[in-house]
Amino acid sequence: MTEDYEDLYRNAPFAYVSLDADGRIAMANDTLADWIGCPAHDLRGQRFRDLLTVGTMMHYETSYSPLLAMQGHFDEASLDLRTADGGKFAVFGNARVVRDADGQHLATRLALLKSTGRRLYEREILDARDRSETTERATQATLATERETSELREQFIAVLGHDLRNPLASISSGARLLQRDLRPERRTRLFEAIQGSVVRMSSLIDNVMDFARGRLGAGIPLDLRPDVMLGPILEQVVTELRIGVPDRAIETAFALPEPIRCDPSRIAQLVSNLLGNALTHGAKGEPVRMRAGVDGATLTISVANGGAPIPEPALARLFQPFFRGEVRPSQQGLGLGLHIASEIAKAHAGTLGVTSTPAETRFTFRMPLHLPGS
Amino acid sequence: MSAVVRNNVRIRGSGPKTMVFAHGYGCDQNMWRYVAPAFEAQFRTVLFDQVGAGGSDRAAYDPAKYASLSGYVDDLIQIGEQLGLRDTVFVGHSVSAMIGVLASIAAPGLFGQLVLVGPSPRYVDDGDYVGGFSSPQVDELLDFLGSNHMGWSNTMAPAIMGNPDRPELGEELTDSFCRMDPGIARDFARVTFTSDNRADLALVSVPTLILQCSDDVIAPTPVGEYVHRHVKGSTLVHLRASGHCPNLSAPSEVIAAIRGFV
Numbered sequence: 001m002t003e004d005y006e007d008l009y010r011n012a013p014f015a016y017v018s019l020d021a022d023g024r025i026a027m028a029n030d031t032l033a034d035w036i037g038c039p040a041h042d043l044r045g046q047r048f049r050d051l052l053t054v055g056t057m058m059h060y061e062t063s064y065s066p067l068l069a070m071q072g073h074f075d076e077a078s079l080d081l082r083t084a085d086g087g088k089f090a091v092f093g094n095a096r097v098v099r100d101a102d103g104q105h106l107a108t109r110l111a112l113l114k115s116t117g118r119r120l121y122e123r124e125i126l127d128a129r130d131r132s133e134t135t136e137r138a139t140q141a142t143l144a145t146e147r148e149t150s151e152l153r154e155q156f157i158a159v160l161g162h163d164l165r166n167p168l169a170s171i172s173s174g175a176r177l178l179q180r181d182l183r184p185e186r187r188t189r190l191f192e193a194i195q196g197s198v199v200r201m202s203s204l205i206d207n208v209m210d211f212a213r214g215r216l217g218a219g220i221p222l223d224l225r226p227d228v229m230l231g232p233i234l235e236q237v238v239t240e241l242r243i244g245v246p247d248r249a250i251e252t253a254f255a256l257p258e259p260i261r262c263d264p265s266r267i268a269q270l271v272s273n274l275l276g277n278a279l280t281h282g283a284k285g286e287p288v289r290m291r292a293g294v295d296g297a298t299l300t301i302s303v304a305n306g307g308a309p310i311p312e313p314a315l316a317r318l319f320q321p322f323f324r325g326e327v328r329p330s331q332q333g334l335g336l337g338l339h340i341a342s343e344i345a346k347a348h349a350g351t352l353g354v355t356s357t358p359a360e361t362r363f364t365f366r367m368p369l370h371l372p373g374s
Numbered sequence: 375m376s377a378v379v380r381n382n383v384r385i386r387g388s389g390p391k392t393m394v395f396a397h398g399y400g401c402d403q404n405m406w407r408y409v410a411p412a413f414e415a416q417f418r419t420v421l422f423d424q425v426g427a428g429g430s431d432r433a434a435y436d437p438a439k440y441a442s443l444s445g446y447v448d449d450l451i452q453i454g455e456q457l458g459l460r461d462t463v464f465v466g467h468s469v470s471a472m473i474g475v476l477a478s479i480a481a482p483g484l485f486g487q488l489v490l491v492g493p494s495p496r497y498v499d500d501g502d503y504v505g506g507f508s509s510p511q512v513d514e515l516l517d518f519l520g521s522n523h524m525g526w527s528n529t530m531a532p533a534i535m536g537n538p539d540r541p542e543l544g545e546e547l548t549d550s551f552c553r554m555d556p557g558i559a560r561d562f563a564r565v566t567f568t569s570d571n572r573a574d575l576a577l578v579s580v581p582t583l584i585l586q587c588s589d590d591v592i593a594p595t596p597v598g599e600y601v602h603r604h605v606k607g608s609t610l611v612h613l614r615a616s617g618h619c620p621n622l623s624a625p626s627e628v629i630a631a632i633r634g635f636v
Contacts, residue, residue: 022616049591054507055514058567061592061618062400062468067552069622070404080518 015091015112019048021105032112035091037084048110053080053088064095068108072097078119079112090119152321164204167197189246196243203272207336210269210343211321220340220347222266227259230267234292234301237272245279249287256292260299260369262348267301270344270352273337274303274363282361283307289360297369299350304362310354318354341365377452381422382429385457387414392459393636394420394485396450398468398492399566400559401552401619402428405467408625413632417463422453424470426558435558443469443569447476454484461486463636467621468492468592469566472574475605479577488582489632492618493601494593495572503572506594512567519560575604582608583635585628589616609635 009016015032017025025043033040036051049057056079067074073096081089091112098107174194178187210220231254238250271290278288282305292301310318319342321335338352341363345352350367377383384403387393393413397405403421410419423430424446439445450473454462464485466474471493478485497505498512554562582605586598595612602610611631615624 053514053518054511055516055518058507058511058515058592059400059518062398063552065617066401066405066619066622069619070407070552 013114015110015114017043017048017110017112019108019110021107023047023049023108025051026107035083035089035114036081048108051081053082056080068095068097072099078115081112089114090116092118160204160208164201167201167204170194170197171201192243192246196245199240199243200276203269203276206269207273207340210340211336220266220343222263222347224261224263226261228262228264228267229256230254230260230262230264230292230299231256233264233268234271234290237268237275238290241272241275241279248279248284250275250279251287251289252292253290254292256294258294260294262299262367263344266344266347270341270365271301271303273341274301274365277337277363278303278305278361281305281307294369299367299369300364302362302364304360306360309358310356310361315354315356319352338363377449377456380425380431380434381449381453382431383420383422383453383457385418385420386410387417387419389415389417391417391486391636392420392457392462393417394422394450394454394459394462394464394474396422396464396466396470396474397424397427398466398470399562400468400554402554404428404552405619405621406465409465409621409628409632412625412629420453420457420459420462424562425449426562427554428552432555432558435555437561440558440561440565443473443476443565443571446470446473447480450474450477451481451484454481459484463487463489465489465632466491466493468494468618469569472569472571475574475578476571478580479574482579485580487636488578488580489585489635490582490601491585491621491628492587492590492593492598493584494597495575495601495604496570497567497592498570500570503600504594504596506591506597507567515567516560516564519556519563572600572604575601576606578605578608581635583631584608584610585613585620585631586610587613587615587617587620590618592618 010030012029012031015029015035017028017032020026025046025048028040028043030040033043043051049060052060060077060079064074064077073094075094077093077095079091079093081091083089092115093110093112095108095110097105098109100106171194174190174197177190182190234252234254234256238252242248242250275288275290282288286306289304290302292299294300319338321339342352345365345367348367350365352363352365354361354363356362382403393410395403395406395410397403402423406421410421413419425440426432426435436445439448453459454477460483462485464474464478464487466472466489468491471488471490472495474485474488474490475493478488494505496503497507498509499505499507584598584602584605586595587593588595598610598612602608611634613620613624613627613631615627617623620628
């Protein structure tokens with residue numbers, strides 16, 4: 001066959017457009033006219049940029065135009081043509097500047113290739129990239145949580161070893177002393193000290209077990225009883241704790257005449273943790289003050305101690321596991337006591353809050369007497 | 375980090391006074407390649423790339439810092455401080471014309487004269503003010519830039535690997551023109567086309583020349599006239615050159631206008 005050059009130009013699978021030195025269309029082929037739905041002769045004299053959607057045109061004027069001026073061509077430009085019916089027609093464009101022998105700019109030739117499918121494909125790739133970035137961020141977040149947990153675990157093991165050894169050492173030395181021939185009152189004091197250490201270890205172990213359960217997702221399990229007389233239970237907790245610190249004053253004021261629906265051993269654990277905390281961190285010369293009572297439909301138990309207030313930044317983190325304020329290893333618990341107490345409060349649909357002033361630091365547990373759904 | 379390294383500062387020419395050239399959105403300091411050399415005999419010329427463009431240090435790009443023009447203004451002032459620039463001639467194109475205006479207000483003494491090529495204090499129409507674009511049109515540009523990373527990616531960016539049209543400039547040629555990180559390009563477009571610095575024009579206190587192209591769709595003639603009305607004692611020169619980049623399409627006209635001013 002013989003190819004018809006004119007027909008090749010007019011109906012090529014590319015759109016061809018030639019611009020004069022001023023950027024106006026001198027000639028365009030029928031393919032372009034067909035794509036944008038405008039007769040080819042009407043295109044003559046229009047500015048090429050006016051064939052583009054506004055977004056593309058702004059980009060063309062600020063980026064592709066300078067390239068043409070500097071390097072005399074551009075390749076693979078993504079452009080959107082405006083169609084007569086108000087739509088967009090996506091193309092890839094290459095352009096070449098034509099100069100005369102003196103280097104004068106004569107014309108610019110553009111060849112445009114339909115790329116609607118390609119553009120969709122690019123959009124899909126970009127969407128896939130965005131999704132992959134989202135997944136990546138989620139993975140990074142999970143990894144960070146895992147790292148944090150792993151750090152917590154190591155910290156936990158270190159603290160556990162340290163804090164269980166302390167009361168164990170006291171028990172051991174107490175037991176050695178008991179072998180000697182001692183006066184009865186000295187024996188009694190030693191025995192009480194050993195009892196105190198046992199209570200402390202036992203409470204640490206309870207906390208560790210509850211923490212492990214909580215972290216495993218089960219939360220704090222409750223054994224709810226419908227009619228608990230809390231007064232005697234709280235008295236018992238106070239008595240046990242007094243054994244370990246015979247020289248400290250614990251003032252109590254309980255007004256709990258009615259039975260309450262709760263898990264008695266959990267409430268005892270909560271109170272024990274709060275009292276233990278107050279005895280450890282409160283000023284030694286001031287009493288620990290505990291109040292319990294019912295106000296309307298709310299049970300309120302609070303424990304207060306004197307001493308330096310808790311700094312503002314620490315307040316927010318008090319109920320996180322392993323939070324231990326400043327490092328004072330000699331008198332630390334596991335940093336789990338307040339966390340567990342707060343979890344027990346939550347399990348009872350209640351709250352555990354704290355206020356700290358130079359006058360006193362007070363932890364307050366509040367729970368509704370009628371649990372939702374009960 | 376040194377602003378000179380961060381912004382790929384290039385110093386040429388010699389003379390008692392210094393001329394600072396700032397490129398606008400869409401390109402890099404190559405934008406001045408047909409204009410700046412004409413001043414090297416009488417002036418020390420300072421050219422630089424905005425962070426994210428050309429040979430700047432992309433690691434220095436901080437989205438928070440560059441979320442408004444003030445990040446670019448700070449960079450320009452820092453370049454001036456590190457080079458000990460005083461009483462210089464500032465020549466800024468497009469958005470960098472406004473960056474120069476803001477720097478002249480924030481750092482008095484840095485610039486003795488301003489040359490604003492195609493300035494626009496606001497691209498979006500607002501009541502009686504004609505900026506040239508509607509808000510949805512600017513959104514369309516940003517969406518277009520966001521969805522065209524393939525055509526604009528680092529490897530595919532419009533690039534030239536030798537064979538420039540003007541071999542006399544070949545030796546200066548770096549590996550490409552107008553390189554810009556696609557993500558940064560989109561951010562810079564947002565900052566540029568959503569800026570509104572109309573209120574700052576009245577604070578300009580140095581002699582100012584405004585070069586307005588004919589048929590500039592990015593910064594149309596009414597915008598140049600607005601800048602002229604609001605910068606006290608400014609001079610407005612209408613160029614025959616059409617389009618938004620007379621520094622490339624009609625360098626001799628731009629050179630003559632600047633010569634007549636300085």
